[in-house]
Amino acid sequence: MSGLHQVAGGFNFGLGRYRHKSTSDQGGGQRLLHLFRSIPLVVFLSAPALAADLPPPLNEDDFIAFDKKQAALGQLLFYDRILSGNRNIACATCHHPSLGTGDGLSLGIGEGGEGLGRHRTALVAENRIKKRIPRNAPGLWNLGAKELHTLFHDGRLSISDDYENGFNSPAEEWLPEGLETLLGAQAIFPLVAQFEMAGNPKENEIAGAVHDRIDASWPILAKRVRVIPEYGKLFVEAFDHIEEPAQVTISEIANALAAFQAIEWTSFDSPFDQFLSGDDNALSAEQKRGLDLFYGKANCASCHSGQLLSDQKFHALGLPPFGPGRTRRFDPMVRDVGRMGESDRLEDAYRFRTPMLRNVELTAPYGHNGAYPTLEGIVRHHLDSHAMLESWQPDMANLPEAPWLEPIDFVVFNDKREMARHARFRDIEPISLTDREIADLVAFLKALTGTRSVSEPPFGIPESVPSGLPVDRP
The missing domain is CATH 1.10.760.10 (Cytochrome c-like domain)
Structure with a gap:
């Protein structure tokens, strides 16, 4: 029977037996109806029931268009430990491509650990960790999708105008201006999380500032990055509104991180x-x-x-x-x-x-x-x-x-x-x-x-980063 595939005692009609929710091809529907009318009733009785329609295919139009220069800058920032309070952990440590953009652990060790993935250990020195990261490190695939409106396991970041800044977030009205996307807004919160990247109070100026108020640490981090000559130059080249490094804020850092993650881990070729x-x-x-x-x-x-x-x-x-x-x-x-x-x-x-x-x-x-x-x-x-x-x-x-x-x-x-x-x-x-x-x-x-999309990402792991700090490698 042309176009039919026998599966588990029933029949699979290929794409014909699944209907995309957004289809408007009435001619195709008429042809499909004609095909169904020509099939004996016994076929329908033996075919497995389908409770939901298949979605339409993903394509590039379903994703936000990010700037590639900003993404190239974001690649360096993502792998650079300069963004952590004690300069000992990068975004990539818990979201590494060799581990599917996670860390391979149930509950990870953030700041205060050493190593990567299953080989990561908790340091036992005076400043040892006081708590495991409470939740599993999620993968970073397709976070640049236009459809996304909520992030984090508990949804504590979402697109909203509750605080008149575009987002409902843990920073509430203290969220910095200039964050262009949901993913950009997300990028700044691990930087100020005690057990993820900031460190314990009194260990460093970042953790100390967070202890005062959440937004007090971001200007310190931004200055730490922009005074590195190579980073300063790259920000001026990547952002049209940045004329000199002194103008760089945490929002440019976050937007660059978002651009990198979105471009690097967009995947719809399975x-x-x-x-x-x-x-x-x-x-x-x-x-x-x-x-x-x-x-x-x-x-x-x-x-x-x-x-x-x-x-x-x-x-x-x-x-x-x-x-x-x-x-x-x-x-x-x-x-x-x-x-x-x-x-x-x-x-x-x-x-x-x-x-x-x-x-x-x-x-x-x-x-x-x-x-x-x-x-x-x-x-x-x-x-x-x-x-x-x-x-x-x-x-x-x-x-x-x-x-x-x-x-x-x-x-x-x-x-x-x-x-x-x-x-x-x-x-x-x-x-x-x-x-x-x-x-x-x-x-x-x-x-x-x-x-x-998995085997040949656009950027990959950089050989080095402008801070000169070590880069996590498998």
Whole structure:
């Protein structure tokens, strides 16, 4: 039968059986209707049901156009430790391309650590870390998409005019002027986070300024960068409104970082993207079965929807809690209440933002706290969160050794009252899949891995940076 592919006892109509939400090709629809009318009813009865439409393919028009000179400058800044309080960690340390733009850890070690990825260790000197980073380092793929309106696991940064500066952010009305995009606004917050890049109070002038007020540190960082002659020259060349280095502020630094990240890690050339663009042979039979499950029986697309495979909303999955948690101000206990920490609404308790899925194969471990080391594990948790939580073991968490922190690592996991509160919030219902169906679903998720966008990024890792500080390499 022309144009049909037999799959798992039913039939797959190639792109014909999936309808893009934005299609307006009425002629194509008429031809498809004619094809369906010519197919025996038994075919429809044996074809797997599809619960959601496929999205239209991503293309360059779906992404913000960033300046390449600014991106080249941003590349150097991204790998330069000059932006950290103690000059000992760069953005790339926790978001390294060799680790899928993450760090390979469940909960990482930011400022006060040494090494990269699984080899990163916590220093034991006087200024040793006082806390693990409370949440998993997310991947940086496709953060330049125009559709994006919310960032961070708890959504504490979003496009909004609540403070008359274009964004709802932790800086509120003290957010600097001149931030051009959501990604640019995001870039400035790790720089002033104590356990990520700023350091402990009294260790350096950056941490001390943050302790006074969040916006007090950014001018100090900007001056630290712009007085380096090579950086000063590059800012003048990259930004039309900058005539001399003394004009550089944290906003130019952030906009350059955003330009680099957006251009470097835009990815829509995976087998799935090729399939969406019309190549029916881009997916294997196993991946096609997984696609059917993703958009049908497994119900993944109810949250991982649209072109970015995320509804950008917040859901409670009941992931095993551990680590210090990102606690609310004055919270008397170690825990992470997710979106509620930003909104202060009880109905948002333990809910976290739906991640985008391009290149998800590269960004293990999974979950807002990196609870699962494998794709299969996080998939099985989505299918039966209660059973997976019951069987989860603390040794599944990849936590760098830090003996002085270990007594608190699983306090929340062993707190029966907090776990009971945690259990009252679930936004997913159990779904029964066979082992083969789960394998098919994982195969489809691996079909979301980019090809050239992953192996040949536009910029790569620089040989050196203007500050002369070491560059993190795998």
